[in-house]
Amino acid sequence: MKSGKIMSTLFFLLIILIPLDLFLIFKVAPTEKIMGDVQRIFYLHVPLAFSAYLGFAGVFFSSILFLWRKNMFWDTAAYTSAEVGVLFSTLVLITGSFWARPVWNVWWTWDPRLITMLILWFIFIGYFLLRKGISDQFKKARYSAVLGIVGVIDIPVVRLATKWWRSIHPRLSREGGSLDPLMVKIFLFSLLTFLSFTVFLVFFRFRVARVEERVTSLMKRLED
Amino acid sequence: MSFLANAFSITSKDIRLEFRGKESLSLMLFLSLLLLVIFNFALDIDRDNISLLAPGILWVIFAFSGILGMGRTSMAERDEEAYLSIVFSPASAESFYLGKVLSNLLFLIIMESFTIIFFAVLFDFERIIGSLLELVPSLILGTVGFSLIGTLFSFLSTTSKYGEVLLPFLYLPVVVPILLGGVSSMDIVLNETVGEGTGKWHQIMIAFDILYFSLSLLLFKYLIEE
Numbered sequence: 001m002k003s004g005k006i007m008s009t010l011f012f013l014l015i016i017l018i019p020l021d022l023f024l025i026f027k028v029a030p031t032e033k034i035m036g037d038v039q040r041i042f043y044l045h046v047p048l049a050f051s052a053y054l055g056f057a058g059v060f061f062s063s064i065l066f067l068w069r070k071n072m073f074w075d076t077a078a079y080t081s082a083e084v085g086v087l088f089s090t091l092v093l094i095t096g097s098f099w100a101r102p103v104w105n106v107w108w109t110w111d112p113r114l115i116t117m118l119i120l121w122f123i124f125i126g127y128f129l130l131r132k133g134i135s136d137q138f139k140k141a142r143y144s145a146v147l148g149i150v151g152v153i154d155i156p157v158v159r160l161a162t163k164w165w166r167s168i169h170p171r172l173s174r175e176g177g178s179l180d181p182l183m184v185k186i187f188l189f190s191l192l193t194f195l196s197f198t199v200f201l202v203f204f205r206f207r208v209a210r211v212e213e214r215v216t217s218l219m220k221r222l223e224d
Numbered sequence: 225m226s227f228l229a230n231a232f233s234i235t236s237k238d239i240r241l242e243f244r245g246k247e248s249l250s251l252m253l254f255l256s257l258l259l260l261v262i263f264n265f266a267l268d269i270d271r272d273n274i275s276l277l278a279p280g281i282l283w284v285i286f287a288f289s290g291i292l293g294m295g296r297t298s299m300a301e302r303d304e305e306a307y308l309s310i311v312f313s314p315a316s317a318e319s320f321y322l323g324k325v326l327s328n329l330l331f332l333i334i335m336e337s338f339t340i341i342f343f344a345v346l347f348d349f350e351r352i353i354g355s356l357l358e359l360v361p362s363l364i365l366g367t368v369g370f371s372l373i374g375t376l377f378s379f380l381s382t383t384s385k386y387g388e389v390l391l392p393f394l395y396l397p398v399v400v401p402i403l404l405g406g407v408s409s410m411d412i413v414l415n416e417t418v419g420e421g422t423g424k425w426h427q428i429m430i431a432f433d434i435l436y437f438s439l440s441l442l443l444f445k446y447l448i449e450e
Contacts, residue, residue, distance in 0.1 A: 123394075123398060126393040130380060134385070147394065149439070151398065157401045161401035
């Protein structure tokens with residue numbers, strides 16, 4: 001299937017999925033006993049985190065493929081995934097903060113999951129600073145691919161180190177079974193919606209980036 | 225020439241350069257001393273809290289002075305594109321990387337040793353010298369990690385138009401596990417935390433070092449090929 005076809009299919013699917021997801025989250029999902037309505041952020045916050053990780057996984061694999069194949073196609077795939085990853089990780093940090101204030105009584109706490117997401121965010125802000133500072137396209141691609149790989153590999157180590165340091169983050173416990181089955185279903189639906197949205201955004205941004213690159217190269221040829 | 229011999233010749237070149245120009249090491253040492261003075265004003269350090277504050281102060285200084293030094297040693301290669309002579313020589317990129325890691329490691333160890341001595345003298349904290357034997361493993365493991373990442377990233381950042389300024393933005397987030405390991409193990413040793421051993425922190429630093437050593441060996445060639 002061509003990327004255009006995937007995009008239009010995803011687009012029409014998302015027109016249905018997103019409003020339905022919002023309806024399920026705000027109207028159908030049961031209100032949590034202790035946290036109340038604020039717990040509904042969970043249906044957005046956790047899928048956003050998965051989406052961010054999906055974006056960064058995209059950077060990782062595209063960067064490896066770029067260094068292997070030396071094809072600028074993979075560089076475009078890497079930095080567009082990085083953009084989507086940064087967007088979603090920013091949203092994860094913001095929604096997490098909104099949730100933490102009423103529940104933990106703080107805007108921010110030094111919990112492993114929070115720190116890991118923040119470190120990832122910093123690494124990929126650095127990724128864009130690096131890209132901005134190099135004018136040669138191929139060099140830019142090579143250097144940012146190295147940073148993309150190193151940055152993503154760092155995540156499990158950061159996670160482990162901060163976990164040993166301290167942890168208070170709520171977990172979806174298997175033994176406790178504290179989550180209502182309807183809540184789980186809605187959560188999974190929301191996750192599916194967000195992951196499809198992420199794939200759509202990466203495809204969309206990728207196509208725009210390819211057009212941008214083509215325009216730049218045409219302009220250069222005109223100047224020459 | 226073998227792989228290791230190539231690496232050592234790069235290291236010895238850097239040491240000779242340092243003896244002649246005295247550029248990176250002296251800057252690192254001055255910054256360490258200056259930061260100690262600044263920390264003295266910023267934090268109210270006294271006999272009661274010094275052992276609690278020491279790990280944080282020292283590892284922050286190691287990180288920042290290290291950035292300055294490693295940025296300088298890789299700028300020396302970028303100046304007038306000196307590194308190109310190595311690219312065109314039969315020596316491999318990996319041996320070049322290893323050579324730079326070893327020289328950076330040496331300069332970092334010298335800087336850290338002096339910083340610890342300055343710290344002991346300025347804050348009357350001789351106990352840190354007494355605990356040095358217990359601190360050495362985490363210092364070595366942490367410094368190796370700093371040098372592995374610092375060497376790789378200083379080559380990344382010096383290519384950009386922002387130059388060395390970019391290095392802390394790339395380097396500091398990635399070395400968080402090393403900082404956590406270094407600070408935590410020093411804290412355990414100095415404050416004799418009951419029931420806590422430095423073992424697990426050493427493990428995480430060893431894992432970090434092995435991971436980044438192998439990764440850098442794979443990736444460094446992409447930074448110097450033209």
